[in-house]
Amino acid sequence: MTPFANPPWLAPFLSHLPNTQPEFTLATITPTTPPRPAVRTCIFRGPLFSLPPNPRNPVRTLNPEPPQLSSSLLTFTTDARMSKFTELSANPNAELCFWIPTFETKPQWRFRGKVYFFSFDGAGTPKEAGQRSEVATDIETSAIEGPAEAVEAPNFAVNGEGGGLVSWRNEVLRHFANLGPGMRGTFANPAPGTAVEEEGMGRLGRKVEDWVLRKEFLQQDTEGKTSPAAQEEFKAGREVLYEALGNFRLCVVKVDGVDRVDLGERDGKGKRWIYTRSKDGWETREVWP
Numbered sequence: 158m159t160p161f162a163n164p165p166w167l168a169p170f171l172s173h174l175p176n177t178q179p180e181f182t183l184a185t186i187t188p189t190t191p192p193r194p195a196v197r198t199c200i201f202r203g204p205l206f207s208l209p210p211n212p213r214n215p216v217r218t219l220n221p222e223p224p225q226l227s228s229s230l231l232t233f234t235t236d237a238r239m240s241k242f243t244e245l246s247a248n249p250n251a252e253l254c255f256w257i258p259t260f261e262t263k264p265q266w267r268f269r270g271k272v273y274f275f276s277f278d279g280a281g282t283p284k285e286a287g288q289r290s291e292v293a294t295d296i297e298t299s300a301i302e303g304p305a306e307a308v309e310a311p312n313f314a315v316n317g318e319g320g321g322l323v324s325w326r327n328e329v330l331r332h333f334a335n336l337g338p339g340m341r342g343t344f345a346n347p348a349p350g351t352a353v354e355e356e357g358m359g360r361l362g363r364k365v366e367d368w369v370l371r372k373e374f375l376q377q378d379t380e381g382k383t384s385p386a387a388q389e390e391f392k393a394g395r396e397v398l399y400e401a402l403g404n405f406r407l408c409v410v411k412v413d414g415v416d417r418v419d420l421g422e423r424d425g426k427g428k429r430w431i432y433t434r435s436k437d438g439w440e441t442r443e444v445w446p
């Protein structure tokens with residue numbers, strides 16, 4: 158049991174989130190002289206290893222059932238060619254700010270922490286292995302049957318092979334597949350932030366279709382696509398898939414401090430809490446708003 162996988166802020170935070178895709182503002186620091194703040198909107202994807210069941214996720218059968226792992230690591234996704242990737246690679250310290258006006262207490266949640274990037278291809282690299290051990294403190298593995306080191310394994314359990322092992326590579330793939338076909342395809346767009354030129358037009362708006370994912374990772378041919386023309390279509394779809402997966406990153410935030418203010422509490426006078434990570438666990442203090 159780790160005291161960090163289920164911190165006191167996690168359940169209230171998750172209960173405040175709207176049913177729609179929760180947006181937050183992500184602040185980073187630029188690697189410039191002088192360093193400057195940079196902010197942008199992103200979508201929160203839930204705690205690591207807790208992706209909600211999504212019937213539209215074509216590789217959802219990779220989801221272990223029942224869940225074998227849980228964590229307090231916050232996730233979002235991004236493209237490795239974007240500025241936030243460069244900024245966070247130089248300085249992983251970030252702040253995430255959520256305002257949730259749909260919840261009755263009108264809370265604002267600010268999370269300080271470090272961001273780690275995980276990729277489909279990088280599971281076997283020393284860099285990602287090092288990152289996995291840094292975030293392992295915040296993952297609950299007690300529900301795992303078998304050796305705990307299974308969590309570290311970069312192997313890819315297709316169709317439950319490998320004992321339905323939860324691997325990091327699977328988790329990256331589940332997050333990628335959880336996006337819609339058009340959104341998956343954006344990771345194969347011309348590089349974000351580079352000058353628009355005619356040549357790039359044909360690479361904009363390509364899709365990574367569900368059937369391509371199912372055929373590639375589950376060996377399921379749900380569309381009966383066996384003709385030579387269909388095989389060509391698969392080859393082309395597979396190219397876009399791997400181009401996109403190459404740029405896709407699952408971003409994992411290890412939180413070390415939380416500031417919560419519920420502006421709607423006490424008839425609008427507000428309540429505020431500071432949650433601090435110490436070496437033994439989390440401490441909660443109520444402070445004036």
Ligand SMILES: Cc1cc2nc3c(=O)[nH]c(=O)nc-3n(C[C@H](O)[C@H](O)[C@H](O)COP(=O)(O)O)c2cc1C
Binds near residue numbers: 197198199234236240
């Ligand atoms: C509603 C909304 C949601 C977004 N979600 C994400 C996201 O989850 N990840 C992401 O990298 N960019 C997301 N973006 C785009 C970013 O805000 C930003 O424009 C882009 O990532 C480039 O930022 P950067 O150059 O600072 O890296 C979103 C934008 C909007 C408006």
